[in-house]
Amino acid sequence: MNQAGKIYCRAFQTVFKIALPVLPYRKPKLAGSVKALPEIIEKNKCSRILIITDPGIQKLNLTARLERALKAAGMFYCVYGKTSANPTTDNVYEALKLYQENACDAIIGFGGGSSMDCAKAVGARAVKPRQSLAKMKGILKVHKRLPLLIAVPTTAGTGSETTLAAVITDAQTRHKYAINDFPLIPRYAVLDPKATLSLPPFITATTGLDALTHAVEAYIGRSTMPDTRRDAQKAVRLIFENLDTAYRDGQNIEARKNMLKASFYAGCAFTKSYVGYVHAVAHSLGGEYNVPHGLANAVILPMVLEYYGPSIYKKLHKLAIEAKLADEKTPHEEAAKTFIQAIRDMKKRFGIGDTIPEIREEDIPKLSHYADKEANPLYPVPVLMNASELEIFYKNLMGH
Secondary structure, eight states: OOHHHHHHHHHHHHHHHHHGGGSOOOOOEEESOGGGHHHHHHHTTOOEEEEEOOHHHHHTTTTHHHHHHHHHTTOEEEEEOOOOSSOBHHHHHHHHHHHHHTTOOEEEEEESHHHHHHHHHHHHHHHOTTSOHHHHOEESOOOSOOSEEEEEESSSSOOTTTOSEEEEEOTTTOOEEEEEOGGGSOSEEEOOGGGGTTOOHHHHHHHHHHHHHHHHHHHHSSOOOHHHHHHHHHHHHHHHHHHHHHHHOTTOHHHHHHHHHHHHHHHHHHHHHOOOHHHHHHHHHHHHHOOOHHHHHHHHHHHHHHHHGGGGHHHHHHHHHHTTSOOTTSOHHHHHHHHHHHHHHHHHHTTOOSOOTTOOGGGHHHHHHHHHHHHTTTSOOSSOOOHHHHHHHHHHHHTO
16 A cells, blocks of 8 residues: 555544544443343333344244243234345345334344344334435444344354444445444344354354454454453453354353353454454455355454564464463564464364355456455554555465
8 A cells, every 4th residue: 555545544543543432332231031132122112023034043943032032021023034144235125124014113133243234224224214225334324323223143253233333235236335333233232142052063163253353353453442452352262262162062051151252342342443354355255255254254364464464463462362372471473473373273173264265366356446445444454455455365365
């Protein structure tokens, strides 16, 4: 990136960092079980609920406990179950139609990040019926308070239950974009480990590494604050202590609970301190080829960390201490490289490769353009890169 571009990006990021303490960030209120939801919904004077989920969740019948609780409380609910792995504008419009036809007044996003993002976008469209999703793209375009929005994560990874972002894919162009505004932060998050018990090992691994990516990118960026650093460190510690157990023994309630906490802390960290180029590249691949977001992040993370080099050694040393891979006396470079290698080793144990075979060489300029547009100037990355510099990652991900 040329000097003028770098000055512009850093100036933009500095303004945002200065504004951080006065912006209306909030953490969702927490509940420990879906059984608590009827009381919460009633307390918020709502009675007609739209549950937004995906075909995989419906096939596993994971919403059954929630539906039983709502039925027992005499509450009306309907279910939209077609959310795709990277939620599309079509998903949002279909779910919105259901919401409006049934005069709903509350939304529950039940599932992974895709269901929660779809739920956020439906909430935004419900309060702004005349404004298209494309017009809400970017920062602070929603403005209005959403209907009661509750997030029930069934994967411990996306952190979408804590964030102000909804990532949506245009059904026609396949362009993936983020809508970012404070009203999108769910009012309540349900960290119910029972909702994650049937998660297959591979998805447990990729979503766990998704949470790790959130924590690491938030921590190594240049807009951290004491609270976001603490949240990121807690997330890293919990992931290194629990992900292997959750992968090997999916029924281990304690490991599942700790992974949900890790995902929540990582979400809190990156909501304020943002992510980086790992996410920008992963989003472009999700939009173009429908590559699951957690998998893309897991594949890309060590590659980008290596590229950043000495600029992040000191920070990775701190994270290596949290992961019990180093101590204070370990040299920064050694600790940082040990940390990156530990991520590579984890990927190997979980059967996650180093390539994304879907990438076509002729698509790389377009993909790197999307990543550049998403990341710059917003993401306070350790080392700035433009579209042509980002192409290296796509070429490496092709594996030749």
